[in-house]
Amino acid sequence: MNSETELDSAVESILSTARERSVESADGAPVSVDARSLPDAIERANADGRVPVIAEVKPTSPTADGTRSDDPVELAQKMVAGGATAISVLTEPTHFGGSADALTRVREAVDVPVLRKDFVLDVEGMDLVEADLLLLIVRFVDDLESLVDAARERGFQPLVEVHDRAELETALEAGAKIIGVNNRDLARLDVDLGTFESVAPAVSELTGSGTATDGEAGVGAVPEGITLIAESGISGPADVTRMREAGADALLVGSAIMDHAEGETDVSENTRRLTRADDVGSDTSGSNT
Numbered sequence: 001m002n003s004e005t006e007l008d009s010a011v012e013s014i015l016s017t018a019r020e021r022s023v024e025s026a027d028g029a030p031v032s033v034d035a036r037s038l039p040d041a042i043e044r045a046n047a048d049g050r051v052p053v054i055a056e057v058k059p060t061s062p063t064a065d066g067t068r069s070d071d072p073v074e075l076a077q078k079m080v081a082g083g084a085t086a087i088s089v090l091t092e093p094t095h096f097g098g099s100a101d102a103l104t105r106v107r108e109a110v111d112v113p114v115l116r117k118d119f120v121l122d123v124e125g126m127d128l129v130e131a132d133l134l135l136l137i138v139r140f141v142d143d144l145e146s147l148v149d150a151a152r153e154r155g156f157q158p159l160v161e162v163h164d165r166a167e168l169e170t171a172l173e174a175g176a177k178i179i180g181v182n183n184r185d186l187a188r189l190d191v192d193l194g195t196f197e198s199v200a201p202a203v204s205e206l207t208g209s210g211t212a213t214d215g216e217a218g219v220g221a222v223p224e225g226i227t228l229i230a231e232s233g234i235s236g237p238a239d240v241t242r243m244r245e246a247g248a249d250a251l252l253v254g255s256a257i258m259d260h261a262e263g264e265t266d267v268s269e270n271t272r273r274l275t276r277a278d279d280v281g282s283d284t285s286g287s288n289t
């Protein structure tokens with residue numbers, strides 16, 4: 001564990017079940033994946049004018065207002081119909097209602113990259129299921145570099161999640177190419193979109209490519225070769241615009257698409273609202289102007 005700070009009790013509980021699950025799956029053979037490229041999928045989205053959104057199949061969560069029991073495949077297909085660039089599938093069973101089986105079925109049913117969203121703590125935890133991308137959370141792992149290497153050996157594209165500048169440094173030193181900045185603080189579970197805005201500029205500083213005078217590209221210019229993702233707390237088009245302006249190559253969105261409280265809303269419409277956010281742009285981005 002990488003942090004001295006106390007964690008929210010829900011997070012403590014998530015981690016202890018993750019440790020048990022990793023022990024249980026320890027004798028699985030290493031998976032071998034032929035991954036669909038996320039950077040290529042992002043490029044395709046940009047080329048046809050869609051905001052790159054990774055839409056998340058998340059039946060519930062410790063902070064959600066309810067549970068959706070819709071078929072994960074149906075949800076994922078609707079998200080893709082709404083313009084999603086990639087799909088994230090929770091595989092954590094106890095706190096998020098996820099499963100490896102849901103991910104496998106989703107990956108068979110769609111042709112976009114699929115992220116395995118879970119709390120993988122060690123190499124043993126990686127072999128549960130094939131996916132195109134594998135989440136690794138800097139705060140929760142001890143030897144990030146060896147996990148990044150082990151993930152790549154299996155064919156996964158590691159998506160390395162950070163929450164502050166120090167963690168970003170750790171991620172870059174470990175050779176991460178796809179980096180997610182989580183706006184949700186996993187110690188307290190609260191969300192602040194200012195997190196992405198404060199961490200994003202450090203990517204070019206730390207990689208030495210690009211300066212504050214990046215000109216047209218603005219503060220948010222992210223160096224070639226790094227894909228930067230804004231994660232969590234994106235509730236509508238105004239937040240999409242805000243994260244894009246701060247340099248996000250893509251956005252990871254769960255709750256605003258799953259809409260747990262309302263239960264039955266159309267996830268394809270919920271996704272489309274975000275993937276088309278650039279069209280409406282400043283008209284609807286009233287919250288911080």
Ligand SMILES: O=P(O)(O)OC[C@@H](O)[C@@H](O)c1c[nH]c2ccccc12
Nearest residue numbers: 182231232233234252253254255256
């Ligand atoms: O539902 P939101 O606020 O749109 O967030 C999605 C995603 O970022 C969030 O589910 C998440 C980000 N990092 C995680 C790590 C584990 C579990 C979940 C997450």
